[in-house]
Amino acid sequence: MSRAIAHRGIDDAGQACRGPVGLAQRMSVVTPESRDEMQPLSRDGRAVLLVADARIDNRAELTSALGLDPRRAVTDAELILRAWERWRDHCPARLVGDFAFALWDGQAERLFCARDAMGVRPFYYHASSRLFAFASEAKALFVLPEVSREIDPLQVARFVEGIVDDRDGSFFRAVRRLPAAHALTVDAAGLRIVRYWRPDPAREVRYSHADDYADAFRELFAEAVQARLRSVHPVGAALSGGLD
Numbered sequence: 001m002s003r004a005i006a007h008r009g010i011d012d013a014g015q016a017c018r019g020p021v022g023l024a025q026r027m028s029v030v031t032p033e034s035r036d037e038m039q040p041l042s043r044d045g046r047a048v049l050l051v052a053d054a055r056i057d058n059r060a061e062l063t064s065a066l067g068l069d070p071r072r073a074v075t076d077a078e079l080i081l082r083a084w085e086r087w088r089d090h091c092p093a094r095l096v097g098d099f100a101f102a103l104w105d106g107q108a109e110r111l112f113c114a115r116d117a118m119g120v121r122p123f124y125y126h127a128s129s130r131l132f133a134f135a136s137e138a139k140a141l142f143v144l145p146e147v148s149r150e151i152d153p154l155q156v157a158r159f160v161e162g163i164v165d166d167r168d169g170s171f172f173r174a175v176r177r178l179p180a181a182h183a184l185t186v187d188a189a190g191l192r193i194v195r196y197w198r199p200d201p202a203r204e205v206r207y208s209h210a211d212d213y214a215d216a217f218r219e220l221f222a223e224a225v226q227a228r229l230r231s232v233h234p235v236g237a238a239l240s241g242g243l244d
Contacts, residue, residue: 001024001140002025002026009026012027018046018049023104023109027039033076034232039052050101051101053074053099054076054098055076059099068082077225093196093197098120099114099116100115108187110186112184115127117180122177124175125178132191134178167179179193181195
C-alpha cells in the first residue's frame with residue numbers, strides 16, 4: 001500500500017505493526033519542523049501509534065494550551081498526538097489547518113481517525129466485517145485483494161451531472177471517503193462516524209463602520225496566507241480572478 005502512493009512522499013517512508021494493526025506513512029519534507037519528523041509516531045511504550053498528513057496552523061495556541069516549550073520545534077504530528085492525549089476524541093475541533101490522521105490506541109484496541117474541517121487532505125477507506133483499511137488515495141486500497149475495483153455507475157453519473165452533495169461516496173463501490181469535519185472510530189463495537197464541527201449560519205459579525213469589515217477580512221486573509229508560507233521550499237501562488 002505504501003509503495004502504491006510513493007509519489008506522495010519522496011523524502012522518507014516509515015511503517016509499524018502492532019498486533020492487528022499496520023500503519024505506514026510517506027514523508028514529504030515541506031515545513032521546517034517536518035525535517036525532524038519520523039512517522040509512525042509512537043508513545044506510551046509504543047502502545048500508541050500515529051500517522052498524519054498534516055499542516056497545523058494554530059501552533060502557538062496549541063503549544064501554549066498543551067504546556068509545551070515554545071522554543072522547541074514541535075512537529076505537526078507531535079502536536080496532534082499531544083492534543084489527542086489532552087482532549088481525546090475532541091482534539092480535531094482544536095486543530096486549525098489541513099490534516100488527515102489515524103491514531104491507534106493499543107490499550108483500548110481502538111483506531112481513531114479524523115479529517116480537517118474543509119476536507120483539504122484526503123481520506124479513503126474500505127470497511128468490511130473483517131478488515132478496515134484507509135489511505136490518502138484509493139489506489140493504495142486496491143493493493144488488497146479484499147478491495148474490489150468495481151465501479152459505482154451512480155457515482156460516475158452524479159459526477160458527470162455536476163451533483164456534488166455526496167460527501168462520503170467514491171467512484172468505487174468498495175471505497176468510501178471520510179467527509180470533511182468528521183471523525184471515525186473503529187473498535188470491537190464496529191465503525192462509527194461523527195461530525196465534530198459545522199459552520200454556524202446564525203452567527204453574525206457586526207462592526208460599527210463599513211470599513212471595519214474590510215479591515216477584518218484583510219487581517220484574516222493575511223493570517224491564512226502567512227500560515228501557508230511556512231515552508232522549506234519556494235512557495236508559489238495560483239490566482240484565478242474574483243477577489244484576488
